[in-house]
Amino acid sequence: MLTKIYFFIILFCLGASFIRKVSRQNLFYIYFLLVVIIEIGAFFRIIPRDIYNSSPLYYIPFFTFYFANQKKTNQKNIYLIGSIAFISCIFFYAFEGLEEYSIYAGTLMSIVYIVYSLLWLLSQILNTDENPLLKKQAFWISTSLLIWAVFFIFRSIPMYSLNNNDLEFLIQINFGFQIITIFSYLLFLRGLFCKI
Amino acid sequence: MNELDPSIKSLFIIAIVILLVFVGFIIMVVLVYNKRQLIQHQENQIKEAEFQNQLLQKELERQKAIQLERERISQDMHDDLGAGISAIKLQAEFLTYKISNEAYKEDIEAIIATSEDMNLAMREILWSLNSKNDTIGNFIDYTSTYVERFLDKTPIQTLLLSEIIEEHTNLAVTARRNLFLVVKEAVHNVYKHSQAKTIQVHFKQVGTEFTIQIIDDGIGITKANKTGNGLTNMALRMENIKGKFEIVPSVKGTYIEIKYRLTTT
Numbered sequence: 001m002l003t004k005i006y007f008f009i010i011l012f013c014l015g016a017s018f019i020r021k022v023s024r025q026n027l028f029y030i031y032f033l034l035v036v037i038i039e040i041g042a043f044f045r046i047i048p049r050d051i052y053n054s055s056p057l058y059y060i061p062f063f064t065f066y067f068a069n070q071k072k073t074n075q076k077n078i079y080l081i082g083s084i085a086f087i088s089c090i091f092f093y094a095f096e097g098l099e100e101y102s103i104y105a106g107t108l109m110s111i112v113y114i115v116y117s118l119l120w121l122l123s124q125i126l127n128t129d130e131n132p133l134l135k136k137q138a139f140w141i142s143t144s145l146l147i148w149a150v151f152f153i154f155r156s157i158p159m160y161s162l163n164n165n166d167l168e169f170l171i172q173i174n175f176g177f178q179i180i181t182i183f184s185y186l187l188f189l190r191g192l193f194c195k196i
Numbered sequence: 197m198n199e200l201d202p203s204i205k206s207l208f209i210i211a212i213v214i215l216l217v218f219v220g221f222i223i224m225v226v227l228v229y230n231k232r233q234l235i236q237h238q239e240n241q242i243k244e245a246e247f248q249n250q251l252l253q254k255e256l257e258r259q260k261a262i263q264l265e266r267e268r269i270s271q272d273m274h275d276d277l278g279a280g281i282s283a284i285k286l287q288a289e290f291l292t293y294k295i296s297n298e299a300y301k302e303d304i305e306a307i308i309a310t311s312e313d314m315n316l317a318m319r320e321i322l323w324s325l326n327s328k329n330d331t332i333g334n335f336i337d338y339t340s341t342y343v344e345r346f347l348d349k350t351p352i353q354t355l356l357l358s359e360i361i362e363e364h365t366n367l368a369v370t371a372r373r374n375l376f377l378v379v380k381e382a383v384h385n386v387y388k389h390s391q392a393k394t395i396q397v398h399f400k401q402v403g404t405e406f407t408i409q410i411i412d413d414g415i416g417i418t419k420a421n422k423t424g425n426g427l428t429n430m431a432l433r434m435e436n437i438k439g440k441f442e443i444v445p446s447v448k449g450t451y452i453e454i455k456y457r458l459t460t461t
Contacts, residue, residue, distance in 0.1 A: 114218075121225045128232040133225070146218050154211030158204050169204075 002178050003043070009185045010035050016192040022137055023192045026069065031062045053101045056089050056109035063145070067116040070138045074119055085112045106156045110149035117142035117149075131196050140191030148184040151177055263327045266369075270325040277318055285311040324373040332406060332458070333363030335372050336399050339379050343397055350387055352412075353394040360401045365458055367406075374433040375408065375456060378441070381430050382410040382452050390414025392449060404458045413449040430454075 014036050017028035038055055041047035064082025068075045089105045096102050120142045124133060133139050155177045162170035288307045295301060323329055323338055340356045347354045367375075379397065386395050392414030400407040417427075427443070430452075434441035439456035 118221075121222065125225055125228050125232065128229055128236055130233070130236070132233075133229045143222055146222065147215065150211060150215045150218060154207060154214075158207060162204070 002175070002182070006178065006182050006185070007040055007043075009182060009189065010039060013185055013189050013192060016189060020192050022195060026066055026137070027062075028192060031059075034058050034062075050098050053098050054093065056102075056105045057086070057093075060085050060089065060109055060112055063113060063116055066141070067120055067138070070120055074123060078116065078119070081112060081115060085109070101156075101159075103156050103159065107153055110153045110156075113145040113149040117146040135194055136196045137191040137194035140187050140194065144184040144187035144191070147187075148180060151180045266325045266327055270322045273318060273325075274322055278315070281311050281315050281318065285315070320376070324369055324376070327369070330366055330369060330372065331363060332360060332365040332367045332401065335367050335375065336360065336363075339376055339399075340397070342376075342380065343383050343395075346383060347387065347395065352387065352392055355394060355396040357396065357398040358400075360399060362401070365401070365406075367458065371437045371439075371456060374437045375439075375454065378430045378433050378454055379408060379410065381426050385426055386410070386412045386414065386450070389418075390416075390450060401458075406456045406458050408454045410452040410454075411446070411449065416446070416448070416450050417443065 010032060014029065014032035017023040017032050023029070034055075037047065038052055042049045042052050060082060064078055064086075068078040068082070085108055088108055089102075092102045092104045092108070096104070120138055124136075124139070155173055159170065162173070285308055288304050288311065291304050292301055292308075295304065329335070329338065336358055340358075343356065344354055383395065383397075386392050390412050392412035394413050396409070396411045398407075398409040398411070400409070431441040434454055434456070437456060439454060442453045442455075444451040444453050
């Protein structure tokens with residue numbers, strides 16, 4: 001049931017990212033196309049599940065591009081952070097391989113999300129403009145990423161340990177994480193409908 | 197379910213704490229942003245008000261400069277041109293006594309008449325230039341005096357009525373001059389073409405609308421006169437000051453109504 005809701009929301013987000021002008025300009029349709037391909041493709045085994053393990057390699061560049069385009073003042077820092085994170089991920093994959101999900105790459109991706117979101121939120125305090133914050137797309141994207149990233153870090157760190165020692169609890173955590181992911185995408189959806 | 201490992205337990209407690217901190221941070225950002233936006237909005241309003249004040253100040257200075265220039269021109273005209281015209285008239289009058297030739301006398305009479313007209317025209321210009329006259333009350337006084345003097349030596353009886361709420365209402369120089377010239381033209385037309393026995397000039401102020409009605413009991417406007425320069429000029433003058441000129445249909449005589457919207461400055 002939860003999976004169905006999740007798929008429905010990401011498909012809805014994909015549709016919205018095509019229709020809404022600002023979302024289209026920010027290339028959100030590319031991101032959601034990737035999400036849909038990876039999530040639904042992997043779920044129905046149309047594509048190998050391994051692709052999911054390499055997802056930080058697509059998501060980090062996308063959000064680097066997105067946040068770099070939000071505030072021109074932070075552009076250099078964001079590209080620098082994004083480049084370092086991307087190269088680091090390649091190193092992690094080079095050492096660990098793509099057979100299993102890299103906790104390091106996942107954590108790094110989450111940290112990048114947190115940094116980008118915090119940078120954007122701080123930039124808003126420092127450079128207030130006439131547009132309401134809640135009407136800005138990046139606000140909802142940042143909030144969503146911030147919440148999701150915290151949960152993701154604390155879900156992925158004990159993942160392998162729980163898998164060996166307490167699988168039942170891991171299933172419960174995954175269930176909770178799925179709810180958080182749905183909630184995050186709902187925040188995304190709200191952001192996709194913003195005009196600024 | 198097994199008892200949770202204390203390290204995992206503490207990890208999740210930390211996760212929840214961090215999440216709460218971030219949620220708190222987001223709320224704080226929203227609040228701070230809104231507050232800063234409000235301050236910025238107020239600052240912008242102050243800046244806008246200051247800018248408007250500056251513009252107003254500049255406009256006032258400009259108006260003051262124009263006023264000073266008007267006063268200077270009227271003073272120069274009065275002192276130089278006025279004295280010159282009076283001198284011409286005086287010299288021409290002396291000549292009429294000195295020259296016995298009737299043919300020359302007629303020409304000199306013409307010079308005297310022209311200088312009188314010039315003097316009158318100059319007085320009108322001086323009146324319109326003087327900023328002290330920029331009130332509706334002053335306009336009515338001047339126009340009424342003019343109409344009375346003009347028709348004084350004619351058999352036409354003059355009736356002047358005034359219903360003015362605020363005599364000190366500002367009447368800008370252009371409007372004042374054009375309104376006067378329209379009334380003057382209308383009165384001249386009554387004298388020249390109407391064969392009227394009485395003329396009624398009615399000044400009325402209703403709110404910000406200033407109305408002048410010129411009514412006579414003459415023969416009315418004939419088809420030939422309807423398209424004459426006088427009426428066209430009057431209509432054009434009113435159009436120039438965004439006023440209205442209308443010939444109101446009446447059973448007898450001519451009924452002209454002019455309307456002008458007063459500004460509240």
